[in-house]
Amino acid sequence: MRLTLRAWNAPYECLQSEEDSLYNMDRYNKTRYSRRKKKEGLLELASREAHENQEVYFATILNDDDSPYCAMESNVGYFGFDFLQDNYADFLTFQYRSDSEHKGKLFLKAIFLFECYPGTTEKMRRTNFTYTHEGGCSSVIYQGEEYNGTSEVIQTKHPPISAEELEKLWVDYPKFGEYEQLIRLDRIPLLARERILEYTDKEFLAFREYLQRDIERYQHPME
Incomplete structure (x- = not known):
């Protein structure tokens, strides 16, 4: 890349x-x-x-092959990454935030999954996974349309993530041009990962390959 x-x-x-x-x-x-x-x-x-x-x-x-993998935006204490499918629809977002009590660090505060209707780029559902510094995990699902009365918001508080998962949500503030650590897919906690795979296995098979690549690269590096 x-x-x-x-x-x-x-x-x-x-x-x-x-x-x-x-x-x-x-x-x-x-x-x-x-x-x-x-x-x-x-x-x-x-x-x-x-x-x-x-x-x-x-x-x-x-x-x-010069196709887009993800788009980045940086602002005050913020890094956002929108990951793109083959049809250029953004299906996954990472949002990192800085914290005054953790100098030189960013925290992966939120992961958004955008689901499209099969074979299209029209959004069908959005699931927001958010995390706290203590390991808290919650999700909000937005689906349906207001104009036809099908709009629905489902909020869920999940059990805390593991200590290992929480550790992966922290990352050093990057040097300019060096963002590899911020786009590691193996940082995604298990609950969100399973939900993302449930969608991408139907609509974007390459995601599983990218995820496995990052797991092997960062968790099981070759000797």
């Missing part, structure tokens, strides 16, 4: 140009990089400074 600092344009299912990515960063951060005449290297410079100042910047992590 490789990293580009060009943002992912979800509505158009493509990478933004460097110029558009830079312009959008300027809008969020109230900077003026896009107005400079010399454009070469500007996106990396602006993104690096945004990282150091904990301001808004974006990146897209690509597969070896």
Whole structure:
């Protein structure tokens, strides 16, 4: 996989140009990089400074064939990753948050699963798994439509996750351009993992392969 600092344009299912990515960063951060005449290297410079100042910047992590693997957004004390299916629908989101009591650390606070109707990119259901620093776990399912009276919200408080699972939710604050540890699928606690696999085994078989790859890479590294 490789990293580009060009943002992912979800509505158009493509990478933004460097110029558009830079312009959008300027809008969020109230900077003026896009107005400079010399454009070469500007996106990396602006993104690096945004990282150091904990301001808004974006990146897209690509597969070896240059298809998008996940899209990243960084803001003050926040890193979000939207993982994409082959049809470019975002099916999984990681949300990391910083905490004043844990300097230099991020916590995987929430994992969202987006389920689409079979064979489409139309969202059918969203399940939010959230975690606490003490190991608490809860979920909220949003499904149905308000316009036809089928809208439903199901909230559940689950048993605490294990100490091993909780440890994996913590990660060191990344250096600029180094996000491999934040996209590790083996960080997903078992309850959420099983629910995600239940969906992806029907709609996105590659997820199981990616998950197994990360398990072997980080939990059972080769000697």
